[in-house]
Amino acid sequence: MIRGGGRWRGWAALLGAMALVAVGVALAEPAWAQTAAPAGREYGDFPIVGGRIVVWVSAQIHLMFAAFVLGVPMFAVVAEAIGMFGGEKRYDRLAKEFTRLLLIAYSATAIWGAILSFALVIIYPRFWTHMMEIFEISVWFYLGLFFLESFTLYLYYYGWERWSTGRAKMAHWGMGILLNVWGTAVMFIADSWLSYMMSPAEGVTADTPPGDIGVWSAIVNPTWMPINIHRIIANVVFGGAIVGAYAAFRFLNASTDEERAHYDWMGYVGNIIAIGALIILPFAGYYLGREIYEYNQQMGITMMGGFMSWLWIIQAFLIGVLFLAGNYYLWVGMQRIPGAERFAPYTKWMLLVLVLGVIVWATPHTMIASRSELAAMGGSHHPFLGVLGVMSAKNTAVNLMILTTFLSFLLYRRANKTPVVPWAKTGTRVQGMVFLVSSAVVLFYGIYGYFVPAVQRIGFSVYQVLAVLITIVVVVAIDFAMGRGAESRGAIRWGQMPPRSQYALFVLAVTFTWLMGLMGFARSGIRQHWHIWEVMRDTSEWAATPALGFAAQVITACVLIFLGLIGFIFWLGGLVEKPVLADVRADAGGAVALAGANADPARGQ
Amino acid sequence: MLLTNLKILAVILGTVTLYTVLASAIPQIESEVPQELTLGADFSAEELVAAGEDLYQGAGGCVACHGLGTRAPNLLTDHAGTGLIGARCAARETGKDCKTYLHEALVQPLAYVVEGFGPIMPDMSRTLSDAQIWALVAYLESLGGTVDVTADDVGAGADPAGEAADAPNGAAAAAGGGAIAGGSTDATEIWAAAGCGACHQLGGEGGAVGPALDGLGATRDRAYIRRAILDPAADLAPGFEALGGMMPAAFGQSLSAAQLEALVDLLAEEG
Numbered sequence: 001m002i003r004g005g006g007r008w009r010g011w012a013a014l015l016g017a018m019a020l021v022a023v024g025v026a027l028a029e030p031a032w033a034q035t036a037a038p039a040g041r042e043y044g045d046f047p048i049v050g051g052r053i054v055v056w057v058s059a060q061i062h063l064m065f066a067a068f069v070l071g072v073p074m075f076a077v078v079a080e081a082i083g084m085f086g087g088e089k090r091y092d093r094l095a096k097e098f099t100r101l102l103l104i105a106y107s108a109t110a111i112w113g114a115i116l117s118f119a120l121v122i123i124y125p126r127f128w129t130h131m132m133e134i135f136e137i138s139v140w141f142y143l144g145l146f147f148l149e150s151f152t153l154y155l156y157y158y159g160w161e162r163w164s165t166g167r168a169k170m171a172h173w174g175m176g177i178l179l180n181v182w183g184t185a186v187m188f189i190a191d192s193w194l195s196y197m198m199s200p201a202e203g204v205t206a207d208t209p210p211g212d213i214g215v216w217s218a219i220v221n222p223t224w225m226p227i228n229i230h231r232i233i234a235n236v237v238f239g240g241a242i243v244g245a246y247a248a249f250r251f252l253n254a255s256t257d258e259e260r261a262h263y264d265w266m267g268y269v270g271n272i273i274a275i276g277a278l279i280i281l282p283f284a285g286y287y288l289g290r291e292i293y294e295y296n297q298q299m300g301i302t303m304m305g306g307f308m309s310w311l312w313i314i315q316a317f318l319i320g321v322l323f324l325a326g327n328y329y330l331w332v333g334m335q336r337i338p339g340a341e342r343f344a345p346y347t348k349w350m351l352l353v354l355v356l357g358v359i360v361w362a363t364p365h366t367m368i369a370s371r372s373e374l375a376a377m378g379g380s381h382h383p384f385l386g387v388l389g390v391m392s393a394k395n396t397a398v399n400l401m402i403l404t405t406f407l408s409f410l411l412y413r414r415a416n417k418t419p420v421v422p423w424a425k426t427g428t429r430v431q432g433m434v435f436l437v438s439s440a441v442v443l444f445y446g447i448y449g450y451f452v453p454a455v456q457r458i459g460f461s462v463y464q465v466l467a468v469l470i471t472i473v474v475v476v477a478i479d480f481a482m483g484r485g486a487e488s489r490g491a492i493r494w495g496q497m498p499p500r501s502q503y504a505l506f507v508l509a510v511t512f513t514w515l516m517g518l519m520g521f522a523r524s525g526i527r528q529h530w531h532i533w534e535v536m537r538d539t540s541e542w543a544a545t546p547a548l549g550f551a552a553q554v555i556t557a558c559v560l561i562f563l564g565l566i567g568f569i570f571w572l573g574g575l576v577e578k579p580v581l582a583d584v585r586a587d588a589g590g591a592v593a594l595a596g597a598n599a600d601p602a603r604g605q
Numbered sequence: 606m607l608l609t610n611l612k613i614l615a616v617i618l619g620t621v622t623l624y625t626v627l628a629s630a631i632p633q634i635e636s637e638v639p640q641e642l643t644l645g646a647d648f649s650a651e652e653l654v655a656a657g658e659d660l661y662q663g664a665g666g667c668v669a670c671h672g673l674g675t676r677a678p679n680l681l682t683d684h685a686g687t688g689l690i691g692a693r694c695a696a697r698e699t700g701k702d703c704k705t706y707l708h709e710a711l712v713q714p715l716a717y718v719v720e721g722f723g724p725i726m727p728d729m730s731r732t733l734s735d736a737q738i739w740a741l742v743a744y745l746e747s748l749g750g751t752v753d754v755t756a757d758d759v760g761a762g763a764d765p766a767g768e769a770a771d772a773p774n775g776a777a778a779a780a781g782g783g784a785i786a787g788g789s790t791d792a793t794e795i796w797a798a799a800g801c802g803a804c805h806q807l808g809g810e811g812g813a814v815g816p817a818l819d820g821l822g823a824t825r826d827r828a829y830i831r832r833a834i835l836d837p838a839a840d841l842a843p844g845f846e847a848l849g850g851m852m853p854a855a856f857g858q859s860l861s862a863a864q865l866e867a868l869v870d871l872l873a874e875e876g
Contacts, residue, residue: 207827252609297725298666301676306669307634314628499609503616510620529638534731538638545636552628556621563617 043540044123051123052542053554058119060520060558061565062112064238064513066190067231068566069109070183071239072102073153075273077176084173094266095176099157101246104569106153110146124540127531133210134218135193142189149182184232191227192219197532198523199223199295206535222295226288227523233284236277238512244270245509246570248502261495267505268333272409274508275326279402279472283465292526299533303526311522311548313362316394318515320358323401325504325511327354330408332501338490340415346407353404360397395461396446399468403439406472410479417486427482431475441467513562517555525551637664642736650743650752653759657744660737667741670725677726678719680745691750704753707742712836730835735759790863792871799856799868807872815852816842822873830872834865 046054076098083092120128132139156175163172199222204213247267254260293300302308331347334340410431419427445460452460527533529543537543642656661667670677680690687693694703698717701709710717714726729738736759743754786798796802804814811817821830832839837852860868 205826205828249613252613253606296727297723298727301669301725302636302666306666307636310631310634313631314624317627318624503612506613506616507620510617511624514621514624525636528636543638547633547635548631549629549633552625556625559621560617 042126044125046119046123050542051119051540055116055119055123056554057558057561058112058116060517060555061562062109062116063520064516064558064562065105065109065112065566066187067235067238067516068242069102069106070187070232071235071237072098072105072243073176073179073183074236075239076102077173077180079269080173080176084169090265094269096157096160097266098243099153099160100573101243101570103153103157104572105566106150108565108569124531127536130210130532130536131193131196134196134213135215137215138189138192138219142186145182145186145189149179149186152179152182187231187235188224188228189219191231192221192224194524195224195227196221198292198299198527200532200535204535206537208535223288223291226284226291230281230284230288233277233281234516237274237281238516240270240273240275240277241505241509241512242270242566244274244505246270248505249567249570250574251497251502252499257495260497264494264497267497267502271326271329271505271508274512275322275405275409278322278326279405282398282402286461296533299526302528303522307545307547308522308525310364311518313364314548314552315515315518315522316358316362318511318518320354320362321511322508322515323354323405324351324358325507327351327405327408329501329504329508330412332498332504334412334415335498336493336496337412337415338493339417340411343411343415346411350404350408354401357397357401357404360393361401363393390450391461392446392449392457395449395464396442399442399464400439402468403435403442403471406468406475407435410475413479414483416489416492417483418489419482419486421482421484424482427478431478434471434474438467438471510559510563513559514555517558518551521551521555636666639664639733639737641734642740648756648759650754653740653743653754654747654752656737657740657742657747660733660741661744665729665733665737665741677722680748689749691746691748694745694750702753703746703750704742704758707745708738711738711741713839735835785860785864788864790867792867795860795864795868796871799860804852816845818872825873827869827873830869831865834860834868 043051045051076095079091079095079098083089083095152175156172156179159172159175163169196218201213201217201221244267247263247270251260251263251267254263289300289303292303304312327350334343421427442464445463449457449460525545528545529538530536531538639660667680671680678684678690683689684693690707691703694706695701697706697710706717711729714728715724718724718726729741733741739754739759742758743752746752746754786794789795789798796807801807802811804812806813806817807819809819825833829840834856856865
């Protein structure tokens with residue numbers, strides 16, 4: 001049931017047309033581009049800000065939109081599956097609302113992709129021509145998949161009500177899966193272009209004619225798959241965070257209790273997705289970093305110990321903010337869960353672990369130092385900070401932070417439940433033991449790492465990570481088994497969330513977006529003055545890679561442009577269709593308990 | 606509602622402002638582009654050392670590893686009780702003086718990996734010109750030793766037209782030169798004037814001391830040919846190992862960048 005059908009259709013048609021125009025522009029551009037690069041002209045320009053800033057900003061904003069439109073479909077199909085197979089239709093509605101956000105953001109992605117392509121053609125014609133000579137065939141595949149992705153998305157969204165039951169619903173869900181397949185394939189192709197710039201295939205030199213480079217060998221370059229994996233996870237994180245901010249915006253501006261309850265729940269889901277995926281993202285980052293080192297030690301050293309070394313201190317600070325804000329949201333959220341008060345005393349200790357973890361993680365270690373600075377420090381490292389700044393300490397800190405965050409989730413889940421299985425006490429003790437043992441393992445290898453050579457020490461991080469992952473798996477398994485038939489201490493009072501918790505969701509979204517810009521700068525900046533590492537030198541006036549202060553200003557500009565646009569898109573989305581909250585409440589069988597109500601105490605979350 | 610949205614805006618702006626200020630407050634390090642070294646004809650040792658130090662601390666990227674002593678030997682202060690680099694370099698390889706050792710360690714680093722460290726150092730000739738490398742050598746010699754790099758080594762900045770800067774990667778290594786064949790960029794004139802034909806055969810003509818270069822372009826790329834001219838000892842052709850060192854290693858100084866590229870073109874296309 002959709003309100004205001006006529007207006008909705010009008011907007012939908014308009015937006016669909018806009019998207020098609022944008023896609024058309026994007027599709028028309030590459031073929032034109034190859035002939036557009038004037039012979040002999042290496043660089044174009046752009047007034048006032050210069051060419052590089054234009055390319056940088058358009059690439060970054062395109063990537064932000066792309067991450068959103070690739071991340072959201074992943075959890076949309078999962079939510080749809082929960083609704084379909086679990087019988088909780090509120091998840092189906094949620095999936096549709098996710099997809100509605102996606103629809104308009106998709107056109108923005110295409111528009112920024114077209115802007116980026118034009119900018120590259122005009123400002124870096126030599127580089128563009130070179131890349132097209134290598135990747136021409138992959139561009140055609142990219143365009144074909146883009147078409148498929150577009151039409152699958154429209155079918156997926158507009159067919160939601162028509163194909164809502166029986167086999168048709170299953171087919172509709174299949175379409176959602178297909179949407180993810182096309183989107184992932186599109187991303188893989190685009191990743192091959194940018195990863196080639198970082199790590200061209202072995203044997204390719206400045207003198208190798210681009211036409212002689214096999215497209216497949218260029219695609220499967222050493223950093224391609226690590227970047228693919230890292231981006232898949234990061235897209236989920238990013239999508240969850242933006243959805244959380246959207247829900248927070250709706251929550252804060254809600255005029256009814258129903259709306260507040262719905263968007264409170266949606267914000268919770270967004271946060272769970274973002275923080276849940278964030279927990280595994282560092283492992284993907286570690287894999288990517290290792291492959292960069294494997295490919296070229298100099299590039300790896302430039303990244304971690306060269307002129308970019310301070311960047312990782314800022315990154316640690318940002319991730320610390322993410323952990324703190326994510327946990328804070330959960331702790332505040334527990335105030336609306338009956339029974340959660342018994343866990344309140346633990347909060348301050350978890351906060352302590354997180355704060356200490358952030359402090360250790362953000363401790364500088366490998367810094368570029370001059371002779372006078374080395375002399376002032378009395379050695380190659382700071383006498384005190386040098387001890388805390390090593391990877392042994394940092395790995396220990398981050399793993400304990402992950403365990404603490406997982407504990408927050410666990411307490412949140414169990415807050416309003418009383419297990420009734422006869423082995424409940426034993427189960428809880430076993431869970432506690434698993435936490436203690438894994439913390440001990442993490443600490444042991446963290447301390448032992450100071451007494452062994454670096455090569456051996458690096459291997460310890462694997463044991464620490466394994467201990468954390470095993471803890472998560474074992475504890476969750478026990479918790480699910482223990483939760484069977486659990487008595488409820490009362491339903492979650494969705495909507496009774498203090499506004500400050502919603503601002504935490506905004507902090508999460510802004511920080512994720514800023515972090516994405518920072519990591520974009522890191523990934524691209526480690527090439528330094530090379531368009532393509534040691535193959536094509538950047539001889540333009542913008543060849544020097546700027547310092548972090550300047551980069552931060554550009555990143556902030558990108559973040560504000562993106563958030564401004566996505567805010568406008570969300571506002572547009574609100575005009576298209578209001579969620580049918582009464583249906584959501586009815587479908588959930590009262591699961592979305594409204595403020596002051598206690599519709600179904602047995603099904604709190 | 607307006608107040609709520611203003612608060613949201615304040616949170617967003619406050620958060621990005623915090624990150625921007627924080628990122629601007631930490632040490633600001635820019636990754637510089639290595640600039641072609643331009644020294645006057647009668648430069649002093651101090652000028653050369655100063656240029657080398659600039660490279661070492663900046664665009665050369667040396668301090669990322671050699672300033673700390675954890676990834677690579679510490680070249681700035683004493684390393685493991687062996688003294689400063691300028692004082693210990695002459696004893697590093699038997700039969701090689703400090704200057705020779707340091708230069709070779711910069712352009713063939715994998716041949717001189719210090720025990721206890723990994724083979725991670727790149728060949729600096731891929732990113733720096735020969736003059737820049739000599740400046741680095743002078744700087745390292747100055748750390749506890751005597752600077753004996755001369756204008757003959759450096760090529761005395763004989764690149765007034767900036768040809769090296771315009772040359773493709775690797776060609777920048779030939780920063781000086783241009784005296785051969787009166788500066789002509791005709792490859793056949795350079796071939797004749799440099800005396801290549803005395804040892805090498807090309808087009809069915811020439812000596813048989815060194816390997817014949819007919820057909821070279823079919824099996825070797827331009828980078829290999831360029832390296833073979835600039836650093837003949839880097840890759841000795843099979844069967845000619847015993848003659849290593851016979852071919853002059855000074856073409857990097859005697860050829861201009863344009864001449865070097867012309868010769869590379871000749872060997873790649875007609876060889």
